[in-house]
Amino acid sequence: MVKILDDTARAALVVAANRPGVRSMWAKHRLATDDRRRRNRDAADYSSSADGFARSTLRLTDRGFAGPGGGRTNTVGRQIEYRATSVQAAGLWPWSVGAGAPLIGTPIGQHLLTRAAVCFDLLNWFIEGLITAPVGFVLGLNGYGKSSFVRRVVLGGIAQNVTTLVLADVKPDYRKEIEAVGGQVIDLGYGYGRINPLAGGVLGSVIPTLSAFPDLQRRMLAELRGRQVQVVSGLIELSRGGQVQDFEETILATSLNLLYGEMGYTPDRPPLLGDLLALVIDGHPELIADAGEDTVEEYRRSTKRLRQSLRGLIKGRFGEVFNGHTTTEIDIDAVAICIDVSHIAEGDTKLKAAVMLVCWSDGFAAIEAAHALADAGLGPQRYFQAIMDELWQVLGLGDFMVDRVNALTRLNRAIATALWMITHTITDLESQSTTGSANKALGFLERARVKVIGPIPEKEVERLAGIVKFTATESDMVSGWSAPPPMTGDRRKHDEPIEPPSGLGKFLIKIGESELSPGIPVQLIFSAAEIDAGIHDTNSRFSEFADANLVREVIEADIAAPEQAGALA
Numbered sequence: 118m119v120k121i122l123d124d125t126a127r128a129a130l131v132v133a134a135n136r137p138g139v140r141s142m143w144a145k146h147r148l149a150t151d152d153r154r155r156r157n158r159d160a161a162d163y164s165s166s167a168d169g170f171a172r173s174t175l176r177l178t179d180r181g182f183a184g185p186g187g188g189r190t191n192t193v194g195r196q197i198e199y200r201a202t203s204v205q206a207a208g209l210w211p212w213s214v215g216a217g218a219p220l221i222g223t224p225i226g227q228h229l230l231t232r233a234a235v236c237f238d239l240l241n242w243f244i245e246g247l248i249t250a251p252v253g254f255v256l257g258l259n260g261y262g263k264s265s266f267v268r269r270v271v272l273g274g275i276a277q278n279v280t281t282l283v284l285a286d287v288k289p290d291y292r293k294e295i296e297a298v299g300g301q302v303i304d305l306g307y308g309y310g311r312i313n314p315l316a317g318g319v320l321g322s323v324i325p326t327l328s329a330f331p332d333l334q335r336r337m338l339a340e341l342r343g344r345q346v347q348v349v350s351g352l353i354e355l356s357r358g359g360q361v362q363d364f365e366e367t368i369l370a371t372s373l374n375l376l377y378g379e380m381g382y383t384p385d386r387p388p389l390l391g392d393l394l395a396l397v398i399d400g401h402p403e404l405i406a407d408a409g410e411d412t413v414e415e416y417r418r419s420t421k422r423l424r425q426s427l428r429g430l431i432k433g434r435f436g437e438v439f440n441g442h443t444t445t446e447i448d449i450d451a452v453a454i455c456i457d458v459s460h461i462a463e464g465d466t467k468l469k470a471a472v473m474l475v476c477w478s479d480g481f482a483a484i485e486a487a488h489a490l491a492d493a494g495l496g497p498q499r500y501f502q503a504i505m506d507e508l509w510q511v512l513g514l515g516d517f518m519v520d521r522v523n524a525l526t527r528l529n530r531a532i533a534t535a536l537w538m539i540t541h542t543i544t545d546l547e548s549q550s551t552t553g554s555a556n557k558a559l560g561f562l563e564r565a566r567v568k569v570i571g572p573i574p575e576k577e578v579e580r581l582a583g584i585v586k587f588t589a590t591e592s593d594m595v596s597g598w599s600a601p602p603p604m605t606g607d608r609r610k611h612d613e614p615i616e617p618p619s620g621l622g623k624f625l626i627k628i629g630e631s632e633l634s635p636g637i638p639v640q641l642i643f644s645a646a647e648i649d650a651g652i653h654d655t656n657s658r659f660s661e662f663a664d665a666n667l668v669r670e671v672i673e674a675d676i677a678a679p680e681q682a683g684a685l686a
Contacts (some may be wrong), residue, residue, distance in 0.1 A: 124150045128684055131226050174217060187685040200233060218637050221245050223273025229638040237626060239535035240279060240500060248566040248628060257571020258599055259541055264290040265653045266569060266641055267504060267537055279500045281453040284480040285473035287507045290457045294652040300453030305461025305472055307437055310662035314348045315477050317341055319449050319483035321384035323490060330493050337489050341482065346370045348478045353426040354448045355471045365423045365588050368409045371413060372396050375471055392442045394427040414457045416491060447483045470511045477505065482530050502535035509545035516554035523557050543580045568627040572598035572620035591636055598623050
């Protein structure tokens with residue numbers, strides 16, 4: 118029953134509407150409402166529709182038909198979204214839209230805008246032609262999930278039979294994950310293990326098996342010697358805090374050839390740094406010629422600095438790790454390899470960086486060995502992904518280390534290997550004493566075809582402007598993620614989960630350098646299996662203050678909705 122005014126009440130309102138004042142405005146409103154109700158009543162009485170509702174007389178809004186019987190509502194539920202190919206979704210025109218996140222690669226999480234699933238990894242995107250090189254750079258403040266993002270990519274690679282090498286796990290961030298999947302974990306540090314920079318490693322053990330392929334064998338031998346010279350030169354530079362001279366590097370190269378030639382050392386019985394020092398001290402005629410000297414006395418004067426540096430490597434803390442035979446060789450057949458260097462004291466940055474440098478070289482050499490076997494038909498074609506985490510620790514030691522890392526990464530050519538480089542800010546790359554070294558370090562970021570940007574300060578967005586183009590929305594997004602959580606009083610009141618930072622687990626995947634190529638904002642989602650295994654829990658030292666159930670509640674409530682996590686598991 119439509120309620121309308123009787124004639125007496127309506128006449129009184131007509132009189133009031135013609136007078137000045139507030140009463141006039143209220144009377145006009147009441148009259149307009151009554152007119153609308155009368156129209157609806159008349160339309161319902163004379164409607165020919167089965168339900169007696171004349172929709173043509175009601176105003177259609179984005180919330181439904183306005184008026185009695187129209188069914189208007191103040192809230193509208195979210196429509197169900199489906200994802201399909203253009204062929205399957207053709208019948209839904211015009212209600213279909215293109216998705217900016219291809220379903221190619223490892224499931225990462227949920228698109229922050231469309232809520233669609235986001236899949237990504239370097240090798241798959243490279244194979245599909247979405248990027249031109251499988252190199253990625255992860256940039257973001259600490260504590261927001263950079264390592265968790267990479268750990269998810271590692272899991273995806275393992276599921277696809279891609280061998281992961283975590284070349285120097287500093288904290289460690291990846292050890293628990295590699296152990297959980299049955300991979301190999303190698304410990305290095307005081308009392309834990311040693312690594313011999315003069316050993317051939319996996320590549321050295323493969324070279325003798327290539328005797329039926331002399332050209333390939335000769336190429337692999339040159340590759341091995343080049344890596345060994347690079348590593349020993351890098352160790353010397355770390356020890357002395359200055360660059361190796363050109364003639365010193367030549368002496369090192371000749372010494373290695375002599376050790377593995379005239380001196381009779383083999384990959385099964387490699388020389389040590391002490392043997393290298395002894396050879397340099399003896400002064401072989403070839404070494405005297407490399408030094409450009411005519412007499413032994415002149416040679417000894419010109420090589421004094423080199424001998425001092427080599428002695429520094431076999432004594433003290435460096436000798437504890439490097440002047441001995443390798444404790445555990447890399448098993449290239451393992452599903453994943455993690456070299457744990459967390460046993461080295463946090464303050465011993467020089468030794469930690471030296472170990473990282475040697476591990477990176479050893480890891481890339483193992484990859485070369487696997488490909489050499491594949492080229493010779495002696496093994497299957499293998500695919501790898503290498504993780505270079507905490508890059509800032511090495512680059513912060515001086516300009517000369519930039520050249521060493523640059524040489525290592527450039528040696529990683531056409532070897533079916535995805536490379537991840539991870540650090541906190543672009544300042545880690547720019548903070549070199551010379552412009553040339555800073556430009557080389559920035560080249561690491563420029564060569565990365567994919568930049569994964571986590572929460573960063575607004576100033577960092579400005580610094581990245583010359584390399585990564587952000588839209589205004591993206592700039593506000595990534596800088597807004599770094600905002601701290603609300604500073605409330607008692608955050609543990611009523612046993613409620615602690616609210617994490619708003620940017621936890623959020624990343625922007627940028628491909629290309631043009632503003633016309635918007636990034637993919639994604640919320641990292643953990644599966645139930647990952648949460649139960651605790652592979653992403655890097656705050657285990659704080660377990661006294663937050664038990665496992667509370668940590669699980671925080672992860673499930675704020676990083677991943679349980680049903681979404683199960684769908685992506």
